[in-house]
Amino acid sequence: MEGSESKIPTPASLLNAASLGRLAAIGVLVVVIGGLFLYAGGWLTPHELTPAGLVNTFEHLNGVHDGFRRNHAKGVGVTGYFESNGQGQALSKAQVFQPGRVPVIGRFALAGGMPFAGDTPQNVRSLALLLKSGDGEEWRTGMINIPIFPVNNPRDFQKFLVATSPDPLTGKVDGAAVGAFLGQHPETAAALKILGGTPPTSGFSDAPYYGLNAFRFVNAKGESTPVRWWIKPDQTTTTADASTTDKNYLFDAVIAQIHSAPLRWHLMVIVGQPGDSTAQAASQWPADRQQIDVGTVTIDAIESEDTSPVRDINFDPTIVPDGISVSDDPLLSARAAAYSKSFTRREGEKKTPSAVSTAEVQK
């Protein structure tokens, strides 16, 4: 610096029109950048559905149950292994599809945010799995026992949840609200028709579980194929028996079955054709699509969530190994975002013992 002007300026020397104009420009810049940040964070668009908003809907409908998942709250931990037969390698380079075994940790659960709800045959059942291959890569998948999802995107899902939930005062579902939703959403009406024609099986162990969302498999040559997957039970399937009403009867049954013999499912990959939508979880692909049996999932141990690590695992379906990639299905990103929000909330809360207790699992 040189010259007599390089002194510490006094406030008075800055009080001229040019300086004030530049000062104002700095102020405007700060407000604009700050405003963009607030906009990016969703603070200026409170009516947009956010991950927190979706999780809040679950809390509103079910109450807040400290330490539990906001959806699929009632569950039990399982472990076992996946034995690949190598058939998946043509479609995916993921190590998990090379012939051999990888350990599996998983969770059977009931859809819904009530951790102490009584088991019913109609309640949607889920099986979440985490397959960890030798290279350290993880494949997490959350599947349910219905072949398609009632809606195609998170906004519709939130509306569907609200419309189909019983009124907390009367305990009844508002038929008019459901009718109005179905009127606006023919894809949901069509999906419910298909679901109505596939009655639930008797329990967790004889149920098929479907990945619902489409993904893409990428093989060693870099070829990308749209796929969906489901697991097909080795156990004989029987339809639900309406006479069983015990509060934990579904869980008690699967506990007894695993104690007596391991349970097995075949992992079936449905190979999509060009033109098959990967963004519509509410509809099936044509029935003639090729299905490849890529291996067997064996579940041979069961443990209460009170001690199982699954309580603190987020079965985020977008956690996939190299060789599987997330499709354009908007539900996938939404599931990842909402699960993460639910996970953050419950991990910060005091843990409440699970309805499926350690004593129950040891029976």
Next chain:
Amino acid sequence: MPTSTSPTQFALLSRILHWLMAAALIAMLFIGVSMVSSLGDYHRLLAIHRPLGITILILALIRLLTRLLTKAPPLPPTVPPSERVILKISEATMYLLFISLPLVGWAMLSAGHYPIVMFGSVHLPPILAPRPELYATLRKTHTVLAYLLFLAFLAHMSGVLFHQWVIRDGLIGRMLPWAVRPAKEEGRG
């Protein structure tokens, strides 16, 4: 620039890293805040957030080392002693945030039993054992530190622009990536 005992600019590597990191950090702050409020873009943004965070951590460590090993140019006399103290504290705070934010993010994913995926099959090892209660705390800390960094960025930018546009002492020349002669009265390098 001729060699002299008191340089007029920061070391070239520091200057390059400053602007690279500025771009990366602003992108990162906007990605982070958008991601947690978006259902549709969450997955895509998160896939960028993790590797970009680790990139920032590496750049920040190189920059800290460069800063410690090279000579900083003196501040112009237009910066009063009281402001020099504030500058020192804010510089240290920003370095602390550059390094702690990615580390907290990495620790948080480790504590939350998440794989730390970079790209393809490349992933980092956990730096903590899975611990749920720690996850919740680290997750909140990550957010608070990010807001602090955003406020620090706004304060830093406003302060430098105040010197550049209002006091007009050419303060920004110390950090511009190209060579700048000692500032003239107009400070427009």
